[in-house]
Amino acid sequence: MEASHDRIDVSLFARVWVMVSPVLERVGLATSRRRLVSGLSGTVVEVGAGSGVTFEHYPPEVARVVAVEPDPHLRAHARRYAARARVHVDVVDAVAEALPLADGEADAVVFGLVLCTVPDVPAALAEARRVLAPGGELRLLEHVRAEGRLGRLADRIAPVWSRLGGGCHPNRDTGQTLSEAGFDVSGLRTRSFPPVLPLTPILSGSARRR
Numbered sequence: 001m002e003a004s005h006d007r008i009d010v011s012l013f014a015r016v017w018v019m020v021s022p023v024l025e026r027v028g029l030a031t032s033r034r035r036l037v038s039g040l041s042g043t044v045v046e047v048g049a050g051s052g053v054t055f056e057h058y059p060p061e062v063a064r065v066v067a068v069e070p071d072p073h074l075r076a077h078a079r080r081y082a083a084r085a086r087v088h089v090d091v092v093d094a095v096a097e098a099l100p101l102a103d104g105e106a107d108a109v110v111f112g113l114v115l116c117t118v119p120d121v122p123a124a125l126a127e128a129r130r131v132l133a134p135g136g137e138l139r140l141l142e143h144v145r146a147e148g149r150l151g152r153l154a155d156r157i158a159p160v161w162s163r164l165g166g167g168c169h170p171n172r173d174t175g176q177t178l179s180e181a182g183f184d185v186s187g188l189r190t191r192s193f194p195p196v197l198p199l200t201p202i203l204s205g206s207a208r209r210r
C-alpha cells in the first residue's frame with residue numbers, strides 16, 4: 001500500500017495537466033526539458049514529476065531516476081512513461097519536503113515547474129541540499145514572478161490562479177529563495193517563454209550548494 005500524505009488528492013488540475021502538457025511540449029517545452037536534464041549522470045531525483053513527460057529526455061548516463069509525485073492520478077501516468085523510458089525510473093509516492101533518499105545519495109535534484117506549487121519551498125530546498133552528494137547539482141526550470149506590471153498582475157491573479165492551478169503560484173521569487181537556502185544561483189538564467197502569464201519569466205539552469 002502507498003503512503004498517504006496531507007495534501008491534494010486526485011485533483012481536477014491533475015487531469016487538466018495530463019491533457020495540457022503534451023500541447024506545451026509541442027510549443028517548445030520539450031526543448032527546455034531536454035536542456036533541463038542534459039549531461040546528468042548517476043542517481044537523479046525528479047521532484048514533482050507530474051505525468052512523467054521529462055523521463056524520455058534523460059541521457060543514458062543516468063543510472064536511476066527517483067521520480068517523486070504525490071498526486072495519484074499523475075503518478076499513474078508517470079508509471080506509464082517510466083515503462084517506456086530508456087533509463088531506469090522509480091515513480092514514488094512522496095513529497096518534496098520529505099524526500100525518500102539518504103543524505104548525499106543523489107548526484108542531481110531536478111525541479112521542473114514544481115517549486116511554483118510545492119507548499120513549503122524552503123523545506124523542499126533543505127531536502128534537496130540534504131540528499132545531494134558533494135559536488136551534486138540542482139537543475140531548475142521554473143516560472144517565477146515577473147518584474148514590473150506583469151509581476152503586479154501576477155500578484156493580483158495569484159489567489160484565483162492558485163485555486164484553479166492545483167496550488168500553483170504565479171509570483172514566487174524562487175531565485176531569492178534558492179539563494180537564501182544556500183545555493184549558488186550564478187548558473188541560473190531568466191528568460192521569457194512563452195510571453196504569457198504565468199509561464200513567464202522562466203528561471204532555468206544549474207545551481208550548486210554554496
Ligand SMILES: C[S@@+](CC[C@H](N)C(=O)[O-])C[C@H]1O[C@@H](n2cnc3c(N)ncnc32)[C@H](O)[C@@H]1O
Nearest residue numbers: 048049050070071095096112113114117118119
Ligand atoms: C505544474 S505540475 C508540473 C509537473 C511536472 N514537473 C511537469 O513539468 O510536467 C506541478 C507538480 O507539482 C506536484 N507537487 C505539488 N506539491 C508537491 C509537493 N509537496 N512535493 C512534490 N511535488 C508536488 C504536483 O503533484 C504536480 O505534479
